[in-house]
Amino acid sequence: MATGVSKTKWNGDVQISTSENGQFMFHPIWQNGNSANRLYYGDNFTVMNDLLRDNTVKGNVRLIYIDPPYATNSVFQTRKQQDAYTDLLIGDDYIVFMHERLILMKELLSEDGSIYVHLDKNMVFHIKILMDKIFGANNFRSMITRKKCKSKNFTKNSFGNIADYILFYTKSTNAVWNKQYDPWTDEKILKEYPFIEEGTRRRYKRVPVHAPGTRNGETGKMWRGMMPPEGKHWQLTPNKLDELDNKGEIYWSQNGNPRRKVYLDESNGIALQDIWLDYLDINNQNTQTTGYPTEKNIDMLKRIILASSNKGDLVMDCFAGSGTTLVAADELDRNWIGVDIGSEAIKVMLNRFQNGTKTLDEHINNIKSQKCEMPNLFSNDENDNRIIINNISQHLVANYTLFANGNDLGREFKLPSYQQV
Numbered sequence: 554m555a556t557g558v559s560k561t562k563w564n565g566d567v568q569i570s571t572s573e574n575g576q577f578m579f580h581p582i583w584q585n586g587n588s589a590n591r592l593y594y595g596d597n598f599t600v601m602n603d604l605l606r607d608n609t610v611k612g613n614v615r616l617i618y619i620d621p622p623y624a625t626n627s628v629f630q631t632r633k634q635q636d637a638y639t640d641l642l643i644g645d646d647y648i649v650f651m652h653e654r655l656i657l658m659k660e661l662l663s664e665d666g667s668i669y670v671h672l673d674k675n676m677v678f679h680i681k682i683l684m685d686k687i688f689g690a691n692n693f694r695s696m697i698t699r700k701k702c703k704s705k706n707f708t709k710n711s712f713g714n715i716a717d718y719i720l721f722y723t724k725s726t727n728a729v730w731n732k733q734y735d736p737w738t739d740e741k742i743l744k745e746y747p748f749i750e751e752g753t754r755r756r757y758k759r760v761p762v763h764a765p766g767t768r769n770g771e772t773g774k775m776w777r778g779m780m781p782p783e784g785k786h787w788q789l790t791p792n793k794l795d796e797l798d799n800k801g802e803i804y805w806s807q808n809g810n811p812r813r814k815v816y817l818d819e820s821n822g823i824a825l826q827d828i829w830l831d832y833l834d835i836n837n838q839n840t841q842t843t844g845y846p847t848e849k850n851i852d853m854l855k856r857i858i859l860a861s862s863n864k865g866d867l868v869m870d871c872f873a874g875s876g877t878t879l880v881a882a883d884e885l886d887r888n889w890i891g892v893d894i895g896s897e898a899i900k901v902m903l904n905r906f907q908n909g910t911k912t913l914d915e916h917i918n919n920i921k922s923q924k925c926e927m928p929n930l931f932s933n934d935e936n937d938n939r940i941i942i943n944n945i946s947q948h949l950v951a952n953y954t955l956f957a958n959g960n961d962l963g964r965e966f967k968l969p970s971y972q973q974v
């Protein structure tokens with residue numbers, strides 16, 4: 554038997570918190586489930602000012618990821634040639650636009666919060682200077698270089714542009730940080746851990762037992778009749794080195810040089826560096842996508858969310874586009890706030906939450922998803938926007954509240970109802 558899993562609620566009577574003076578610009582127009590997740594339809598400048606008057610949000614956002622317009626002076630369209638968003642602010646106007654919003658984002662962040670700003674080569678240095686000023690140069694953590702697409706047959710007299718950049722800042726020096734690792738590949742294991750220990754059959758590598766710089770303490774003293782090599786000190790005290798040697802964890806070369814054994818089975822994987830090659834945007838016919846332009850790779854968002862937040866934390870993307878950050882956050886059991894100024898983005902997000910994504914191939918060939926029919930959010934006919942959910946493997950987002958500035962604006966959307974079979 555089909556079970557209804559949602560309730561559509563119209564009008565601004567679902568209030569989930571109140572501001573200090575009881576007034577917000579944005580009001581809930583539809584709520585499904587009872588969670589802290591919020592999707593705002595509006596200019597993030599106004600939305601963030603509203604959020605700053607909400608004590609449940611101000612200073613409680615653990616992570617912000619944004620992928621704003623890049624000052625390309627162009628208009629982006631969906632795969633169906635619908636205007637998705639404009640990117641027409643350039644030069645000083647763009648910098649002022651970013652400046653006034655980054656200040657609000659800082660105020661929304663918790664003291665142990667982090668912010669990631671995705672940009673391309675044109676504005677990344679301008680915004681880096683701005684962020685140094687707003688967040689403090691000492692809170693700059695990384696500039697990640699991301700490979701965004703496969704190599705191109707570039708026609709300009711220049712190198713092919715396949716990279717963009719993510720500026721990573723924290724609000725303070727004690728931000729949430731969960732170190733990320735890539736799994737070992739067979740090829741890398743053979744290169745990095747070439748030895749197998751007799752008896753235990755454990756795979757290991759050999760590393761020096763000394764490090765640069767002289768020391769006057771224990772690590773500068775004699776061990777097994779040897780002083781550390783000139784200009785160096787032992788990595789561990791002679792006592793600790795003895796312990797390792799007794800456990801068979803020091804390898805002695807034929808000419809008597811000690812090396813420490815580091816075992817593969819004690820490694821968490823390959824620590825993630827600041828060049829990311831594995832998170833290309835749509836790169837083959839089987840890539841799942843909403844069809845929204847500049848949609849980012851969801852696995853990249855998951856990496857960022859895992860690194861800089863914990864389960865139950867609040868994650869915000871106030872240039873949400875197709876909602877990649879929001880879906881990733883939802884899947885990883887974080888709460889989220891998404892904001893977008895474009896009705897096309899809101900429409901795409903609602904579709905994505907309720908219907909998942911399609912492969913690029915399905916978009917190109919206009920094949921309707923096998924998973925379920927796309928709803929028509931702007932139809933007045935209820936039958937048009939009812940979704941039958943079959944066994945969808947992707948993560949769907951069911952619990953959130955949609956906010957808009959004024960009830961009339963909100964009524965533009967005809968939200969679908971769900972039916973699970």
Ligand SMILES: C[S@@+](CC[C@H](N)C(=O)[O-])C[C@H]1O[C@@H](n2cnc3c(N)ncnc32)[C@H](O)[C@@H]1O
Binds near residue numbers: 620622850
């Ligand atoms: C590059 S896209 C984001 C794409 C997104 N990362 C994704 O994975 O789909 C930038 C988005 O910012 C939105 N935007 C631009 N100016 C905005 C503003 N002032 N307030 C809220 N959203 C805005 C645009 O409508 C657009 O959807």
